Amino acid sequence: MISLAGRDILHSWGKFVFTGMGLGLLIGITLSMAGIYRGMVDDAKVLLDNSGADLWVVQKDTLGPYAEPSSIYDDIWRGIRGIPGVDQAANITYLTMQVSKDSGDVRVMVAGITPGGPGTPGWPPYLVAGRQITRSHYEAVADIASGLKLGERIKLRRHHYTIVGLTRRMVSSNGDPMVFIPLKDAQEEQFLKDNDAIWAQRRRTAQNPAFNRPGVPGLLDAVIASQSTNPYVNAVLVRVKKGYDPEQVAESIRRWKRLTVYTRSQMEKILVGKLIATAAKQIFMFLVILSLVSSAIVAFIIYTLTLGKIREIAVLKLIGTKNRTIIALIMQQSIALGLIGFVVGKISATLLMAPIFPKHVLLEPLDSAIGLIAVVMICVLSSIVAIRAALKVDPAEAIGG
Amino acid sequence: MSGKGIQIVGLRKRYGSGDTAVDALRKVDMHVAPGEVVGLIGPSGSGKTTLLKCLGAVIEPTAGKMILGDDVIYDDGWKVKDLRALRRDRIGFVFQAPYLIPFLDVTDNVALLPMLAGIPNAEARKRAIELFKALDVEHRAKAMPSQLSGGEQQRVAIARGLVNRPPVILADEPTAPLDSERALAVIRILNDMAKKFETAIIVVTHDEKIIPTFKRIYHIRDGVTYEEAGEGRDFE
Numbered sequence: 093m094i095s096l097a098g099r100d101i102l103h104s105w106g107k108f109v110f111t112g113m114g115l116g117l118l119i120g121i122t123l124s125m126a127g128i129y130r131g132m133v134d135d136a137k138v139l140l141d142n143s144g145a146d147l148w149v150v151q152k153d154t155l156g157p158y159a160e161p162s163s164i165y166d167d168i169w170r171g172i173r174g175i176p177g178v179d180q181a182a183n184i185t186y187l188t189m190q191v192s193k194d195s196g197d198v199r200v201m202v203a204g205i206t207p208g209g210p211g212t213p214g215w216p217p218y219l220v221a222g223r224q225i226t227r228s229h230y231e232a233v234a235d236i237a238s239g240l241k242l243g244e245r246i247k248l249r250r251h252h253y254t255i256v257g258l259t260r261r262m263v264s265s266n267g268d269p270m271v272f273i274p275l276k277d278a279q280e281e282q283f284l285k286d287n288d289a290i291w292a293q294r295r296r297t298a299q300n301p302a303f304n305r306p307g308v309p310g311l312l313d314a315v316i317a318s319q320s321t322n323p324y325v326n327a328v329l330v331r332v333k334k335g336y337d338p339e340q341v342a343e344s345i346r347r348w349k350r351l352t353v354y355t356r357s358q359m360e361k362i363l364v365g366k367l368i369a370t371a372a373k374q375i376f377m378f379l380v381i382l383s384l385v386s387s388a389i390v391a392f393i394i395y396t397l398t399l400g401k402i403r404e405i406a407v408l409k410l411i412g413t414k415n416r417t418i419i420a421l422i423m424q425q426s427i428a429l430g431l432i433g434f435v436v437g438k439i440s441a442t443l444l445m446a447p448i449f450p451k452h453v454l455l456e457p458l459d460s461a462i463g464l465i466a467v468v469m470i471c472v473l474s475s476i477v478a479i480r481a482a483l484k485v486d487p488a489e490a491i492g493g
Numbered sequence: 494m495s496g497k498g499i500q501i502v503g504l505r506k507r508y509g510s511g512d513t514a515v516d517a518l519r520k521v522d523m524h525v526a527p528g529e530v531v532g533l534i535g536p537s538g539s540g541k542t543t544l545l546k547c548l549g550a551v552i553e554p555t556a557g558k559m560i561l562g563d564d565v566i567y568d569d570g571w572k573v574k575d576l577r578a579l580r581r582d583r584i585g586f587v588f589q590a591p592y593l594i595p596f597l598d599v600t601d602n603v604a605l606l607p608m609l610a611g612i613p614n615a616e617a618r619k620r621a622i623e624l625f626k627a628l629d630v631e632h633r634a635k636a637m638p639s640q641l642s643g644g645e646q647q648r649v650a651i652a653r654g655l656v657n658r659p660p661v662i663l664a665d666e667p668t669a670p671l672d673s674e675r676a677l678a679v680i681r682i683l684n685d686m687a688k689k690f691e692t693a694i695i696v697v698t699h700d701e702k703i704i705p706t707f708k709r710i711y712h713i714r715d716g717v718t719y720e721e722a723g724e725g726r727d728f729e
Contacts, residue, residue: 094605094614410586411605412582412610491546
């Protein structure tokens with residue numbers, strides 16, 4: 093038996109291909125939306141992977157350091173290091189800010205990393221160019237996506253830094269590229285005010301009789317000194333020794349240090365389930381709307397194509413064609429249209445849309461497979477209206493009268 | 494008249510019921526023998542199309558009897574379960590316009606019917622080509638319908654009506670869009686094919702050019718058929 097759908101498509105291939113391309117661009121946008129969601133999840137996981145930590149110790153009852161602000165003393169790590177099962181513990185600060193460079197400015201997440209070397213929690217695990225930070229101050233390693241170049245000098249708040257190394261796929265959960273600087277510098281950038289503000293604060297402190305008491309020498313100096321130093325970090329990253337259960341180690345830290353500790357799976361839930369939850373819902377809604385629009389377009393196109401063949405369908409029915417042959421004709425055309433659209437959509441999403449999107453777009457094979465199945469199902473469902481119209485055609489229409 | 498072909502006895506068709514009922518066919522009696530071509534003539538609204546639809550198993554008559562070959566297909570109710578199979582295998586149609594499927598080439602337009610009946614593609618195409626030879630359109634076998642002239646399209650449509658070797662062909666105004674020469678050529682082909690394949694052919698027509706060619710004519714008026722002898726003029 094010849095394929096009626098195939099012959100019809102070949103006969104009017106231009107109409108099918110151009111309609112399929114239009115549909116394909118819509119499918120491409122749908123796939124890109126799914127890719128953006130996957131990219132956001134991937135960014136969140138990459139952030140956790142690259143931190144090199146098994147546990148995140150943060151301010152009690154907060155969802156820090158990524159989803160909420162967290163502030164803990166910078167000497168807590170010493171006590172944590174002594175807890176059984178802890179292999180390494182390192183302070184870390186995170187600060188999202190705008191950095192000026194030659195061609196405009198770029199939003200980055202500045203990470204303050206503790207002195208050490210590659211392998212220390214918080215450090216970039218690998219570089220694609222340059223070297224790691226070797227000095228205590230004013231050196232930085234930047235993600236290549238920031239557009240910063242080796243040797244370039246950038247200003248972060250009060251200080252200038254030289255880019256000494258470049259890394260790749262070191263991004264925040266928002267997809268912002270990261271810039272790594274020494275911890276002490278980061279603490280200053282995060283908490284130290286500008287000179288005018290420091291001067292104003294000193295004057296206000298000196299004018300406060302509670303801090304500037306006659307007969308208590310040294311009190312004012314001590315208060316001012318405490319105001320101009322910063323003993324805080326956002327979190328302590330902990331690596332657990334092999335053979336230890338991270339949850340048990342986390343429980344020990346919670347009990348002895350009275351801090352909140354998250355394991356990798358808990359932190360992943362916070363990032364994916366809370367930090368990007370709203371964005372994920374928005375993307376899901378877009379996916380639903382785009383799927384509905386695609387369904388409506390396919391249904392309309394197939395319905396129009398079927399109406400254009402009413403006379404042929406009447407003749408086919410009159411000469412004894414079974415309903416299932418007519419149903420197959422319409423459904424196969426609908427699926428063919430969907431497949432053309434999917435191929436065009438996949439190509440446009442991969443080659444056209446993903447590279448130019450400012451967000452990381454991750455097109456996973458499984459998503460493509462699900463997308464393909466969804467497209468086929470949408471096409472099958474969308475053809476129902478046209479099939480109903482075709483089955484209602486009276487074969488007597490071919491005779492006329 | 495005797496023999497097989499198609500026989501219709503006291504066929505009636507009523508549309509609607511009660512006060513609004515319309516008797517489109519009141520008493521139709523016809524017999525067309527194998528190899529015979531008869532004309533069915535009548536003014537607009539006389540019931541020609543309704544009769545054609547009843548004979549084509551497209552609509553159900555209200556009463557009467559239809560015998561196709563040796564089989565009673567209707568006797569105050571359909572005696573055949575699968576009307577589509579009946580139309581496909583035992584009734585051929587030739588329409589006023591050829592109504593060829595535009596996305597199939599000429600061969601597949603004709604071979605589609607035997608394929609639908611379960612005949613292998615190669616055999617179905619062989620049948621089509623044989624008919625094209627008889628109808629002198631063999632050279633257009635690979636063409637698309639849009640590439641054919643009106644006369645060629647109608648000959649392909651006749652081939653489609655004949656390809657399943659049905660005992661009866663219903664031709665609805667088959668010469669309406671054609672000029673005199675081509676109209677007579679079509680009638681000649683129908684007569685040749687009727688004789689060659691032992692097919693009974695009923696030609697519904699208004700066409701004054703071809704009416705004199707029938708040996709027998711059925712007139713239909715207000716749903717009643719009247720038989721009369723035709724001129725049977727030579728159409729050469």
